[in-house]
Amino acid sequence: xxxxxxxxxxxxxxxxxxxxxxxxxxxxxxxxxxxxxxxxxxxxxxxxxxxxxxxxxxxxxxxxxxxxxxxxxxxxxxxxxxxxxxxxxxxxxxxxxxxxxxxxxxxxxxxxxxxxxxxxxxxxxxxxxxxxxxxxxxxxxxxxxxxxxxxxxxxxxxxxxxxxxxxxxxxxxxxxxxxxxxxxxxxxxxxxxxxxxxxxxxxxxxxxxxxxxxxxxxxxxxxxx
Amino acid sequence: xxxxxxxxxxxxxxxxxxxxxxxxxxxxxxxxxxxxxxxxxxxxxxxxxxxxxxxxxxxxxxxxxxxxxxxxxxxxxxxxxxxxxxx
Numbered sequence: 503x504x505x506x507x508x509x510x511x512x513x514x515x516x517x518x519x520x521x522x523x524x525x526x527x528x529x530x531x532x533x534x535x536x537x538x539x540x541x542x543x544x545x546x547x548x549x550x551x552x553x554x555x556x557x558x559x560x561x562x563x564x565x566x567x568x569x570x571x572x573x574x575x576x577x578x579x580x581x582x583x584x585x586x587x588x589x590x591x592x593x594x595x596x597x598x599x600x601x602x603x604x605x606x607x608x609x610x611x612x613x614x615x616x617x618x619x620x621x622x623x624x625x626x627x628x629x630x631x632x633x634x635x636x637x638x639x640x641x642x643x644x645x646x647x648x649x650x651x652x653x654x655x656x657x658x659x660x661x662x663x664x665x666x667x668x669x670x671x672x673x674x675x676x677x678x679x680x681x682x683x684x685x686x687x688x689x690x691x692x693x694x695x696x697x698x699x700x701x702x703x704x705x706x707x708x709x710x711x712x713x714x715x716x717x718x719x720x721x722x723x724x725x726x727x
Numbered sequence: 728x729x730x731x732x733x734x735x736x737x738x739x740x741x742x743x744x745x746x747x748x749x750x751x752x753x754x755x756x757x758x759x760x761x762x763x764x765x766x767x768x769x770x771x772x773x774x775x776x777x778x779x780x781x782x783x784x785x786x787x788x789x790x791x792x793x794x795x796x797x798x799x800x801x802x803x804x805x806x807x808x809x810x811x812x813x814x
Contacts, residue, residue: 558785565782594785601788608739648736648788675737 503722505529505715506542508572508588510563515549515585515698522698526715534566544581544718545572547588549642549696559602559644560590569595581625581718582690586642589682589692597690598683599657600649605642606675612641614706615695616668617681621661624684625721626691630713635668637708638695640681645694647676647683654678660686665693728775729792730784731762762789768798 505523509516509531516531523529523546532539534552539545552563563569569591576582576597584592592598605611614637622631630636649657654677657663665682672679674694682693697711732738738760745759765783769775775793784791 557783561782561785601785603736603788604739606737606739608743646737650787675739 503527503543503719504541505544505546505718506532506539507546507548508532508534508568509548510534510550510552510566512552512554513548513550513587515587515696518696519546519548519585519698522701522711523715525701525712526719532568534563534568537567537571539568539571539575543722544583545575546698547572547582547584547591548698549586549588552587552591555587555644558590558594559587560592560594563587563591564594573597576685576690579687579689581721583626583714583718584690584692585696585698586640586645586694589694590644592690592692598685598692599653599662600647600680600683602644602694603646603648604644605646605673607673610641610643611673613639613673614708615640615671615673615681617671617695618666618668618679619664620666621664621684623661624664624688624691624717626684626714626717627664629717629720630710633710633713636665636697636700636710636713638697638700638711639706640673640695642674642694645674645676647674647678647680647694649677657683662686662688664691665695728765728779728783729762729794730765730779730789731760731791733788733790736788 507516507519520529590602593601617636619633662684664684666679667681684691697714700708700711703709740761741759748756772795779791
C-alpha cells in the first residue's frame with residue numbers, strides 16, 4: 503500500500519512522516535499545487551507551519567489545490583490522517599469538527615505526552631488495541647481543542663474522541679483533554695501529538711506512534727481482503 | 728473587518744494583557760479581548776461577509792464586524808456604513 507504525505511510551503515514534518523510511513527508501506531510526497539494524489543491509498547497531512555500559518559493555523563492551506571483532492575478523497579471514504587498542523591488544516595477544511603486555538607499557556611510547548619487511548623476501534627487505532635496509553639511527543643503553539651458543548655457531547659457519544667491527554671498532561675487547555683478526534687464516518691483522524699516522531703526507541707524512547715500507521719495499513723488490507 | 732474571539736471562549740492573550748495592566752498602574756481593567764483588524768479595498772462590498780465566513784474569520788470561534796469607509800483615493804464621501812454579524 504502507498505501513503506501520500508502532503509507538502510505545503512512551511513511544512514516541516516513531511517520528511518519524518520514520509521520516513522515513518524515507509525516503515526509500514528510505500529510512501530511519496532504530494533506537492534500542494536498538485537491535484538493528483540498519484541494512486542496513494544492513504545493521506546497524511548503533516549505538521550509544520552503551512553503557508554506560514556498566516557491568519558490562523560491551517561486556514562490558507564485548506565484552500566490549496568491538493569486539499570481539494572484530499573477533501574474529495576475523504577468524502578469518498580479514503581483514510582486521511584492529520585498531524586498537528588495537519589489536524590488544524592482538516593478542522594479548517596471541516597473534515598473534522600472543532601477548532602484548535604492558541605495554547606492556554608501562551609507558549610510553544612514541546613514535550614513527551616502520555617495519551618489515553620479512548621477508542622481502539624477505529625481504522626487508525628485497531629493495531630494499538632490492548633494498550634491503554636501511548637507515549638508520543640507534542641510540539642505546538644495552537645493545540646487547544648475547542649468545540650461547542652453540543653458537539654463535544656456528540657463526539658463523546660459517537661466514539662469520535664480517539665485520544666485524550668492523560669491526567670496532568672493537558673498543557674494546552676484542550677476541552678475535555680481531547681488530543682485526537684475522528685470524523686463521524688471514522689475515516690478522517692486528527693491529533694496534535696506526533697506519532698511520526700515516535701517510531702524508533704533510539705529517538706525519544708518510544709515507538710508508540712507506529713501502531714497508528716500500522717492500523718491504517720491493516721484497515722486498507724482488510725478492506726481489500 | 729474587526730474579528731474577535733467569541734464570548735465565553737478563553738482568550739489567553741486577553742488574560743495576559745489583563746494581568747499586565749495593573750502592574751503599570753491601570754487598575755480596574757476587566758474583560759480584555761484581543762482580536763485582529765483586516766483592512767482592504769474591494770470593488771463590491773457584498774463580497775466582505777462571504778470573505779469573513781470562508782477565510783478571514785473562523786465562524787466557529789470568532790465573531791466579525793464589517794465597517795465600510797469612503798475611498799481615500801477619490802475622496803468620495805460614500806456614507807460610511809457599519810455592518811455586523813455574528814454566526
